[in-house]
Each structure stands twice: as C-alpha cells, then as structure tokens.
Amino acid sequence: MTTFGGIEKVLREASMRVTRPRVAVLAAVTAHPHADTETIIDAVRQEHPTISHQAVYDSLKLLTTLGLLRQIQPHGHIARYEARVGDNHHHVVCRSCGALADVDCAIGASPCLHASDDHGFSIDEAEVIYWGLCPECQSAKTA
C-alpha cells in the first residue's frame, strides 16, 4: 500500500521504529482531514482499541516533525492536523464557528515567502491564515 510504504520509508530513514500507533495515526489523519486530536484518537481506536492517547499525541508530534503531517492551530482553537503537505496551501478559518477549509494562495507557488525585512531570521515557511465567516455563519447573522 502506498501510504504504508511511504511512512515506513520515512520512519526508517529517520531511524525511527515503524509502530502500530504511528501507522494508524497517519491513516486516521489521511482519512479525516482537519481533524482535532480527540477525533484522531477515536478514529485510531476504531481499529486499535488499546492505543493510548499519549501514543497518539507522540505520533502526531513525530509525524509533524518528520513532515508527514501538518499541524494547524488558529488562535483560540485546539490543534488540528492534515496529511496534505508540501504543496504550500493555506487555510480559511471561520471566526464564529471555527470551520476550516483549504485554499491555494492567489500569488502562486511560494506566496509571500520573502519578508521585506527578515531581522536576520532564516525563514523556511510562510504560513497564511485567512479569517472571516463561513457561509453558514454569514446567513445565521443576517437571519
């Protein structure tokens, strides 16, 4: 299986063990884009009821570090994860209900990647979050 082979290779190259929790967490996030940690824990336990929440937290952190997952955490909301990585896309977040959707940046492949004055920082990523109201909350307000 592609997903399987992918994670195995990445883990081994990083000298990390290929464990059930790690594989299950990657699968769960792939199946549930933008899910929060609790949702992922539940999804993982559908298949493997004995996996602890701690193992899920650890796996999420490791997979994020290795670049297999990406963490999204808008102000005032808990962490969410997605398996769509490396394509430089961004997110719209609803101020009212926290709904989240993917957006490709209007500018192109590397939007805003260069700051006008980087203060000596070596920048490797530009993260963009668009804030607004989702369609549901808009109509709820006018109603």
Add this chain to the structure above:
Amino acid sequence: MTTFGGIEKVLREASMRVTRPRVAVLAAVTAHPHADTETIIDAVRQEHPTISHQAVYDSLKLLTTLGLLRQIQPHGHIARYEARVGDNHHHVVCRSCGALADVDCAIGASPCLHASDDHGFSIDEAEVIYWGLCPECQSAKTA
C-alpha cells in the same frame, strides 16, 4: 494624553465603561510590545497592585475585540499582544526559542488578502506568520 483620549473615545463609542484596568492594560501593552499575558499582568501591577489577573484577561479580550490590540499566538506558544494595529504587518517567529519580530509584507499594503478560492467565506483578514530561526539560534546550531 493621546493614548488616554484614544481609548476613552473608543470605549465610550462602544458603550463600554472607562475603567482603570482597561486603561492600564492598554498602556502596559503599548510599553511592552509582544508581551505575554503574565508579563502584562506584572506590568499593570507595578502601577496598580490590586488589579486581578481576571481583569487583565477580560481587558485584553475586550481591547482586542474593539481593535485597539492585536493578539498573536503562534502554534505551541502562549498568547502575546501588541498595540500596533491597523497597519497590516506580520510576524516572524523563531521555531527554536519563540522570539518574535515585526515584518511588513513584501507585497504591499494588503498581502495575499484575496484567496484563490474562498469557499464562500467572507474574508476580512489575512494573517501571515513567517517561521524560521532567529540569529541567536542559528549561531547556536552551527556552534
């Protein structure tokens, strides 16, 4: 005093009372850009030792809502505040130590404000966070 008059006017226009905690919090954030809540509490208490942490939390939230303050909260870091608002600037955050600096966007006044596909959201703000390493952490790594 400009700051004073400014906050009074904004609060009254919003039908909010002008209270000591609110004025003190705005002054503290102005004096300590990018400070976290605890730092602001300490600063406020230098002048007004009896102000509670709750009042500071409430004031920060209110002033942020009214647009007098802006909250910055990069992943894995606690909330910080700044009084520089309305000029559409962004931030660089150090992945290693959490250091934070202001950046004006390279693109111009309204960087990336228009998403390619907004999924029906009405977008009012595009927030950009540049991730990287600050000068200190860069030299620490090579050393």
Add this chain to the structure above:
DNA sequence: CGCTTTATCTTGACCGATTCAAAATAAATA
C-alpha cells in the same frame, strides 16, 4: 454632590488540552 443602577472587578475554584514520569511492552538486530 450623593443615590441608584448595573457593568465590571475580585476572589477562588475549575477546566481541558497537553505534557511528564515510571514501569511495562514490543520493534529491531544478532
């Protein structure tokens, strides 16, 4: 200016996402 109303503050308990730590388990290697 003192009185009334009620928004705001103080106090102190509480919450929930995440982390820590120690003992138990299982992946990798020989």
Add this chain to the structure above:
DNA sequence: TATTTATTTTGAATCGGTCAAGATAAAGCG
C-alpha cells in the same frame, strides 16, 4: 529466540485560560 532499548501504557500533573458569585465602582440622574 534472546537482547537491547525505543515506544507505549498508565495515571498523575501542569498551566493557560475560563466560570461564577458576591463585592465594587463607573455613569446617569435628581
């Protein structure tokens, strides 16, 4: 299959931040 040690399990702890009830003080009025 046995050994090593990275990972996981378990369960407590941490810590920003929030909630709630009673006390206080801004704002408006006589």
